[in-house]
Amino acid sequence: MTPAHTAAAQAARSGYGKLLAYLAAQTRDLAEAEDALADAFAKALDAWPRTGVPASPEAWLLTAARNRWLDGLRRKRVRSDARDHLTLALDEAQAQAETHHDIPDQRLRLIFACAHPAIAPPARAPMILQTVLGFDAKAIASAFLVAPAAMAQRLVRAKAKIRDAGIPFAIPERADLAERLDAALDAVYTVFTRGWGDPLGADPESRGLAEEAIWLGRLIAQVLPDEPEPKGLLALMLHAHARRAARRDLGGRFVPLDAQDVSLWDRPMLHEAEALIHQAAAAGRPARFQLEAAIQSAHAARAFTGQADWAAVVILYDGLVAMTGSVVAAINRAVALSRSEGPAQGLAALDAVAEDPRLADYQPYWAARADLLARTGDKAAAAAAYDRAIGLEFDPALRDFLQERRAGLG
Amino acid sequence: MKFALLIRLDEAAQAAEAKAKGVEHPPVSPAYAAYAQAAVEAGVMRGGQRLRPSSTATTVRVRDGQTHVLDGPYAEAKEQLGGVFLIEAATLEEAVQWAAKCPGAATGALEVRAVWE
Known part of the structure; x- marks a missing residue:
């Protein structure tokens, strides 16, 4: 792979979830948005190593996806009112990208759609992995110990459900927020625990799942600063992740929590987790993830006081x-x-x-x-x-x- | 549903391990015994056997009225069939979970196949 190719691949990948979230929210068709984007990414990987990465990669990709989608609509003779709606949505998306050189970050909306109560619980975390983070179905299947064909089917069904049931790409209203947020946080935590079983990153397919989940946790905590549970979840994940280096010895052997060398625990990460627990507690609404984070905090006390x-x-x-x-x-x-x-x-x-x-x-x-x-x-x-x-x-x-x-x- | 878990092992690695231990064949490892027992206790085990190495295999084939009997396995491969477990599971997913727990999955590979019923 040439450096130009790597740069193109990186630019493309970093924008994937954001572009997909935006396209899906505009058009309400996740599966079609994925197809159109996949095509745009393939074009980018072909063109960018020759032409250089464009000034606004997102606008470029969005335009390519839009063109491909409109071509498809013409070929498939979609009913004209549906086509008008989609054309309008796609044009709007493109105009946004071209004038602002940026598109709104609607990934949290996509997370809420993936973790909607109408989506089967075992499909929620895999959906987030595929749509928000761009993991391929094969890697997701391995992480969840499911046959790839079965996982692909699960994902296809969930997308059809989002489309057919008209599941909104929106942050829920106040009245529903707590319950809907629980489901979304639960899915993110599932992603984290799937990466947690592989502390050395020996399995390339699960490498980075824990980091990706922490990234998702940060996203949710940032967009919903008044909610304590996202902070609780983030603190819980950071506490667990801070101990990563101590969980295996140099020979790769398992080291139980109470035998871990606390000097290997990541102090800045522990401090960040502690700060988040305190911020969350200020809301006065304790719940599951805040409690679980507090438990990890009590374990982490060994790093500071010598005993849990x-x-x-x-x-x-x-x-x-x-x-x-x-x-x-x-x-x-x-x-x-x-x-x-x-x-x-x-x-x-x-x-x-x-x-x-x-x-x-x-x-x-x-x-x-x-x-x-x-x-x-x-x-x-x-x-x-x-x-x-x-x-x-x-x-x-x-x-x-x-x-x-x-x-x-x- | 019943599923067969076909255990594929690298026999060369097994033979090296046996040699290092100074035995002809490595005994069933405690981890394997524990796995089989755990499957029994969980009520999913329906049977299973460990096979002798493929070097002891005899392959029989009848073609055009001619019977051919050959020494050795049907096909040469890096991994050979080392044994089989038959388990009861509600779904393929459950069967895959059990396959992942088998010690053979960490050294060789497990093939999970539903049984015609």
Whole structure:
């Protein structure tokens, strides 16, 4: 790839989500907007290495997309009123780009369309990855452990739904905002957690997912400065991301949170997260992501005071369990309780949720159970729980770690 | 639905590992045993077997009334069929999740196939 080609590819990529959001919001047809833009990008990658990157790459791309779309409309003999509407929308878009050399950033509207309640929850995060961030369906399929054909189908269905159900490309009205925002933040957090499992970036297909999610979190927090939950989510992601370098040792082996070298934690990122938690708290509306961020903050206390604040973690998880009824939060609460009050208390709390049938193949439950059993000295039960956790683990590094722990039972 | 998880392994790497350990064939790793047991406990396991190396394979073919029996596998490839699990899963997605947890996925590859039923 020549430098000119790389520059063209970069200029093209950085504008993708913004252009798509704008075109889709103008025309209300996401799938057609994608096709038209894909064509424009292909033209750009062909032309720019020869002609140089134009002064306004966005206007160039928008014009190319518009022309291609209008050609298609003529060929397909779209009904004239629909064609008039689209032509008008496209002309307006082009005029905007040409006169202002810039287009309004409507990516948040696109996020809200992708995370609309009418879109199936498993399609929301993949839709954001594809439309706002420009990931291809194959990479998305790998990140979500889904067959590529099935993922492509899921994405096509979601786009048809947006078009056919007339889902608006808009920031919701005040009355709906809280609920709609939850869904959007949840989708962004899903993107983050998909990137979180790969701390060394060894898998090129999931490289950057965590960073991209943080970028999305910043976007939402900026556009909605009065809402505390976007700040909570951003703080949560920054707290987790700050520990990235400490999560594997030099040999690539897994290092659990309480054994991590805190000097490897990213201090500026921790400070930013802390500041966001305080700003969010000022709104006086605590909710899920603010609580989860506060939990991470209590863990991060080890970097400043030498020890994590486990009692605070238990109280925060109490709140999270009460708020969400999440069995995952209940498991984490039991682990925190074992740190503040002892393994027997933690185990008792874990037993209280043990009947939930979803735990049969929920790896973190078995890993937590194994650790608590080992600490109470019940070696046989701990070994069985470790085996279960090992058998359910995806990540080879974590599998090795659990096997070492099991072997260490003696 | 039933799915077959076909485990494709690099036998050369396995043979090297066996040699390093001074054994003829590497024993079933604890991680594999744990995986199979976890699938049993989760109620999805319907069966499975580990295969001897493809060097022990015999290939049989009948053409035009002639039977041909050959030493070795049907086709040479870098990865060979090393074993198979049969699992019960509601969707392909669930089956893919189980495939990703199989230790063989980290060293070789798993092919997930729905069973005709």
